[in-house]
Structure formats: C-alpha cells, structure tokens
Amino acid sequence: MRKLILQSHISLDGFIADPAGKTDWILLGAAPEYVINLADRCDTILMGRIMSKGFLDYWEATFDNPPNGVPVPMAERMVKMRKIIFSRTLKEIKGRNVEVANGDLVATVNALKNEPGKELIVYGGANFSSQLIAAGLVDEYHLLINPVALGKGLPIFTDRRTFQLTESLTFKNGVIANTYLPK
Incomplete structure (x- = not known):
C-alpha cells in the first residue's frame, strides 16, 4: 500500500497561511534538495480545488518559461507528475496531467493508496489538508517550520494529534524540516 505524504511549510505558531491565505512569509529556497528528494519518492500529487489554480499556473509557467532560461528542476517534476484535484463543484480543470x-x-x-506506484503527496491547501488529517489518511508528515510567527492564520490541525518525530534537519536560514509519523 502506498503512503500519503503531506509536505507543508508552517509557521512557528502552526499556520500554513495568513488569514487571507497568503504565504509570502515562506522561505521557499530553504531546502531545495530536501523538497526534490521528497518529490522523487512520489508519482501523484493530491490537492484541493482552491489551491490548484495557483499551483498549476505557477509550475507550468516556470516550466515553460524558466527564469533566465535556466530550467528549474522542481518545475519539471510538478508539471509531469500526475495531479488529482478534489472538487465538489468542478468536473474539469485545465492543466497538464490533471484529473478531477x-x-x-x-x-x-x-x-489511490491501493494502486501500484510510488507514494502520494499533498502540498497543502488548509481546508483540503485538514480534511485529510481529520480522516486519518495522512501516513507521513514533512513540516518545514519557518522562523516566523503569524499570530493568526489558516491551520491544518483542527484537533489534538500525537506524532512521533523520525527526522529533523535544520537549514542555514532557520527553517527546520521535521518528519513525523502519526501515533
């Protein structure tokens, strides 16, 4: 059975976005090799409808028109990987390798967990991630803790959870990548 992995940037006080859904506080260049290695373990991305447009637009534009003409390794992975977008309202969403x-x-x-293949990964969306967590579907958490407190924002944990820390890496810019398994 394949694992469902959740990877998310998170603030010190437990939010994945500010109250308006903005993530401009995230240190994106924090751990590129870590993020790429995790993506390489997977062949399918799961996401909610709300996050999908920005995600698809960003990665497809970055892949098609790389900055300074230099390919971005993560962009190729994100565009070529199978993406399943969960929606109650839309039947079709434009994008490469996208299913609804x-x-x-x-x-x-x-x-999906019972299909053959590599692991499944979720990159976020507060509501979608919260639903997966509440249903007990996430098998492994990769939380990139950014050195910022937002005070308020969008959480992914809506009830008490206990975890086992299996790995912790600290990066020079202060981001800490913790890997947890649910207990």
Whole structure:
C-alpha cells in the first residue's frame, strides 16, 4: 500500500497561511534538495480545488518559461507528475496531467493508496489538508517550520494529534524540516 505524504511549510505558531491565505512569509529556497528528494519518492500529487489554480499556473509557467532560461528542476517534476484535484463543484480543470475527483474523499484516497506506484503527496491547501488529517489518511508528515510567527492564520490541525518525530534537519536560514509519523 502506498503512503500519503503531506509536505507543508508552517509557521512557528502552526499556520500554513495568513488569514487571507497568503504565504509570502515562506522561505521557499530553504531546502531545495530536501523538497526534490521528497518529490522523487512520489508519482501523484493530491490537492484541493482552491489551491490548484495557483499551483498549476505557477509550475507550468516556470516550466515553460524558466527564469533566465535556466530550467528549474522542481518545475519539471510538478508539471509531469500526475495531479488529482478534489472538487465538489468542478468536473474539469485545465492543466497538464490533471484529473478531477468528485467522489468521496476517503474512498478515493484509499483507492489511490491501493494502486501500484510510488507514494502520494499533498502540498497543502488548509481546508483540503485538514480534511485529510481529520480522516486519518495522512501516513507521513514533512513540516518545514519557518522562523516566523503569524499570530493568526489558516491551520491544518483542527484537533489534538500525537506524532512521533523520525527526522529533523535544520537549514542555514532557520527553517527546520521535521518528519513525523502519526501515533
């Protein structure tokens, strides 16, 4: 059975975005090799409808028109990887290697976990990630803790959870990448 991995940047006080959904506080260049190595373990990205437009637009534009003509290694992975977008309202979303799932979240994710292949990964979206966590579907958490406190914002944890820390890496800019398994 494949694992569902959740990778997310998170503030010191537990938010993945500010109250308006902005993530301009994230130190994106914090751990490129870490993020690429994690992506290489996976062959399918799961995301919610709200996050999908910005995600697809950004990575496809970066892949098609790399900055300074230099290819961005992560862009190729994000564009070529299978992406399943969960939506209750949309039947189709434009983008490369995109499928829309309208059915039951738990049943669909469990069916995906039973397919052959590499791991599945979720990159965020507060509401979507919260639903996966609440349903007990996430098997491994990779939280990139940024050295900033937002005071308020969008959490992904909506109830008490206990975890086992399996790895912790600290980067020069202060970001800490912690890997957790649910207990």
